[in-house]
Amino acid sequence: MADVSQKTRLVLQDVAKSFTNHLRGGIHLPVVSGVEFSLAAGEVVVLGGPSGVGKSSILRMIVGNYGIERGRILMRGEDDGEFIDIAAATPRETLALRCNVIGYVSQFLRAIPRVSTLDVVAEPLLARGVATLDARRRAGELLERLNLPAALYDLPPATFSGGEKQRVNIARGFLTDHPILLLDEPTASLDAANRDVVCDLIDAKRDTGVAILGIFHDEEVRGRIATRIVDVSGFSARKAA
Amino acid sequence: MTDLPLLTAHALTRHYGNHVGCEDVSFDLYPGEILAIVGESGSGKTTLLNCLSCRMPASSGAVSYRMRDGEMRDLATLTEAERRFLMRTDWGFVHQNPADGLRMRVSAGANIGERMMAVGERHYGRIRGTAEDWLGRVEIPGARIDDRPTAFSGGMRQRLQIARNLVTAPRLVFMDEPTGGLDVSVQARLLDLLRGLVGEMGLSAIVVTHDLAVARLLSHRIMVMKGGHVIESGLTDRVLDDPQHAYTQLLVASILEV
Numbered sequence: 001m002a003d004v005s006q007k008t009r010l011v012l013q014d015v016a017k018s019f020t021n022h023l024r025g026g027i028h029l030p031v032v033s034g035v036e037f038s039l040a041a042g043e044v045v046v047l048g049g050p051s052g053v054g055k056s057s058i059l060r061m062i063v064g065n066y067g068i069e070r071g072r073i074l075m076r077g078e079d080d081g082e083f084i085d086i087a088a089a090t091p092r093e094t095l096a097l098r099c100n101v102i103g104y105v106s107q108f109l110r111a112i113p114r115v116s117t118l119d120v121v122a123e124p125l126l127a128r129g130v131a132t133l134d135a136r137r138r139a140g141e142l143l144e145r146l147n148l149p150a151a152l153y154d155l156p157p158a159t160f161s162g163g164e165k166q167r168v169n170i171a172r173g174f175l176t177d178h179p180i181l182l183l184d185e186p187t188a189s190l191d192a193a194n195r196d197v198v199c200d201l202i203d204a205k206r207d208t209g210v211a212i213l214g215i216f217h218d219e220e221v222r223g224r225i226a227t228r229i230v231d232v233s234g235f236s237a238r239k240a241a
Numbered sequence: 242m243t244d245l246p247l248l249t250a251h252a253l254t255r256h257y258g259n260h261v262g263c264e265d266v267s268f269d270l271y272p273g274e275i276l277a278i279v280g281e282s283g284s285g286k287t288t289l290l291n292c293l294s295c296r297m298p299a300s301s302g303a304v305s306y307r308m309r310d311g312e313m314r315d316l317a318t319l320t321e322a323e324r325r326f327l328m329r330t331d332w333g334f335v336h337q338n339p340a341d342g343l344r345m346r347v348s349a350g351a352n353i354g355e356r357m358m359a360v361g362e363r364h365y366g367r368i369r370g371t372a373e374d375w376l377g378r379v380e381i382p383g384a385r386i387d388d389r390p391t392a393f394s395g396g397m398r399q400r401l402q403i404a405r406n407l408v409t410a411p412r413l414v415f416m417d418e419p420t421g422g423l424d425v426s427v428q429a430r431l432l433d434l435l436r437g438l439v440g441e442m443g444l445s446a447i448v449v450t451h452d453l454a455v456a457r458l459l460s461h462r463i464m465v466m467k468g469g470h471v472i473e474s475g476l477t478d479r480v481l482d483d484p485q486h487a488y489t490q491l492l493v494a495s496i497l498e499v
Contacts, residue, residue, distance in 0.1 A: 022487030023494055064476065066483045091462045091476040092271060112436075112458060113429035 006079045007040040009180050009211035010062065015071035015087075017054075017061055018237070030237030031057050035071065037230045041079075041179065041209040044202060046216055046226040053236035055215045056107065059182045062086070062213070063104040064094040077101040077179040099127055102180045105173030107188070109165040111158040117143070118153045121171045128176065142171045146197055162189040174201050181205060183214035187221050199224050245307065247272050247413060247445050248293070253302035255292050261469035262288035266302070268464065268474070272412070275439060275446045277460035277477065279453060279492070285469035286449045287417055293447060294334060294415045295324055309412075329359040333406030333414035337421045339398035343390045343405065349376060350386040352405050360409050375404040379434060396427035400434065407438060414439075416448040420455055432458055453496060457481055465489045 004011060016033035020026060032054040039045050047055040060066040062073055064086045074083035077100060086097055098104070103124070112120070121139035126132060140153060146167040152160065157168045170186050183202075187195045195218070202225050206212060216222045222229075246269035255262035263285035270276055278286040291297035293304055295316055304316045309331065319327070328334070336342040343352050353372040354362075362368055373383045379400035381393075390398050399419065406414060419435065420428040436459060439446055450456055456463055457477055464474040465486065473486040484490045 019483075020485075022490050060482070065478050067475075067479060067485070091479075092274070094476055094479075095461060112433070114433040 003038060005040065007042065008038055009041055009076060010039040010213065011072075011074040011083065012037055012058075012062070013072045013074070015058075015061065015068055015073060017057060017066060017068050032232070032235045032237060033070075035232075035235045039180070039211045039213050041211050042206055042227075044206050044212045044214070044225050044227045046214055046222055046229050047232050048229045049232040049236065053232050055232050056184055058232065059104070059184050059213070059215065063098065063102060063182060064089065075101055075180060099124075101178060102182065103173050103176055103178035104182045105169055105184060105186050107184045109157060109169040109172075111156060111165070113156065113158065115156055116154050117148075117157050117160075117168055120157060120168060121175060124172060124176045139171065139175060142175055143167070145201075146171055147194055163191065163194070166190060167194065170198060170201075174205070177208070178210070180211045180213070183212065183216075185215050185217060187216060187218055195221060246270060247274075247307050248447075249305045249313070250293060251303045251305070253289070253292055253304060254300050255288050255297065256300045261285070263292065263466070263469045266464075266471055268471075270413075270445055270447065272445055273443050274462065275448065275460045277456035277463045278447065278449045278466060279451060279456050279463055280466035281451060281492075284466040286451075286466050288469075289466070290415055290417055290447060290449045294332065295328065296334075306413075329356065330409050331411050331413065333409075333411040335399075335402055335406055335414060335416040335419045337418035339390065339395070339402045342402045343398065345390050348387045348389055349381065349393070349401055352390065352401060353408050356405055356409050371408065375408050376401075378438070379404045380430070394427075396423055396431065399423065399427075399431055403431075403435065403438070407442065407444075410442065412445060414444055414446045416446060416450075418450055419448065420450070420452065428455075435459060453481060453492060465492070 012035050015035040018028060018030040020028050035058060047058060049055060057066060061068050068087050071087065072085045073087045074085050075097065076083045084093065084097060086094060089097065118136050118139050121143060122135040125135035125138065143153060148164060148167050152164065157165050166186065166189050173181065187198050190198065199221060202212060248270040251267050253266045254264045266289055278289060280286050292299045305313050306316055307313050334342065350369060350372040353375050354368040357368050357371060373386055376383055376386060381397055381400055390401055393401065420431055423431065432455065448459055460477045462475065463477045463480045464471045465480065465488065467488045473480060473484065473489045480489060481493055484493050
């Protein structure tokens with residue numbers, strides 16, 4: 001493998017993805033092709049390029065939410081660990097990678113009826129075997145840091161505002177110590193104060209050697225956190241867009 | 242991650258005369274895994290569930306199950322006594338209609354107690370205590386322990402059926418449209434409860450549903466059936482967010498958004 005060092009956590013090799021919509025007469029919509037880049041521990045790589053070039057799709061492929069047609073998506077949780085290709089992984093292997101290696105903060109929170117905010121945030125810790133009390137305490141501390149009023153912790157987030165939901169989603173993604181973390185516009189609907197908190201959280205993750213890959217449209221945030229920018233336009237099937 | 246499957250289906254086929262119930266279905270189910278079988282009415286999902294759970298003989302193919310002693314057994318070779326023991330203790334079966342899974346003429350407590358007695362519990366106080374505890378876990382007031390399910394609402398009956406099934410700590414639970422026919426608010430409560438209990442107890446489950454939202458909430462993996470065949474399968478969120486087969490795309494595109 002080219003340009004792989006001890007610190008490398010994620011490698012994309014010649015990745016291609018398109019959608020075929022059978023309900024529209026089999027229309028073929030290419031998304032990206034020839035995607036190649038890597039990500040190392042302690043890096044914050046930001047995917048660049050205009051809306052619609054396939055940035056979110058790339059994150060979804062890396063976390064195994066979208067299948068790919070060609071290429072490999074290799075990841076590992078530690079130096080000298082063995083790389084696993086999530087694109088070729090079984091459902092069980094994919095879930096294990098999500099539990100232990102790769103974290104993902106999606107653009108929108110998928111609220112579950114009746115599950116409280118605190119439990120939504122604590123869930124990934126519980127899945128990794130942390131005791132309930134400890135997980136809920138840590139969830140509460142992080143929500144407090146994100147300035148979410150304590151009165152909301154016991155409520156399901158379904159009725160929260162956009163910014164509140166996003167902070168719940170961020171807390172859920174940041175609570176664990178996954179060695180790779182994907183962020184899909186986590187600061188999009190936050191005010192300046194909370195945006196700063198998220199930037200601080202990202203810096204703290206990077207300092208502990210987490211490999212971070214994200215999408216940020218906010219120039220200021222990007223300038224503050226990015227260690228490198230990968231322009232996705234070159235891989236896009238919609239180059240003219 | 243345990244690397245030995247709990248249940249394996251191999252080329253499982255069931256014909257009704259010339260009509261195909263389900264055909265050539267193969268998969269492995271691992272401990273702790275929740276598999277959803279989705280598809281519209283008549284797609285063969287309930288036939289498949291019944292063949293998997295020994296409720297209906299298959300026309301061909303085989304189902305193997307890992308017994309508590311670790312041995313993998315072909316279910317067709319079990320004696321009737323072994324099969325019944327398995328169904329009463331190590332397995333649960335949650336019917337869409339609670340009346341099919343409950344004894345409607347005995348009390349709620351006795352409905353739970355009966356399953357405990359099947360695994361050898363004889364102490365009245367312990368049986369009653371456990372039954373009361375399970376009523377609480379499925380959010381039925383303990384004061385209703387002596388009432389018959391006929392006096393319960395549809396949602397309470399379904400929760401009682403779940404308590405009756407889970408009290409023996411089965412390793413595998415089959416569910417046939419567990420939330421079908423319930424109001425949405427009752428459905429949400431039931432789903433939340435199921436999700437919690439299944440996670441807590443580390444159960445494996447095979448859930449038949451036509452509701453993709455139920456599948457997304459409960460399952461790790463999905464099999465999409467049409468005309469008796471599995472046409473697409475994989476990780477639940479991937480099948481729902483990046484469906485490949487025309488029929489799966491149609492199912493996903495047909496969900497109404499609120």
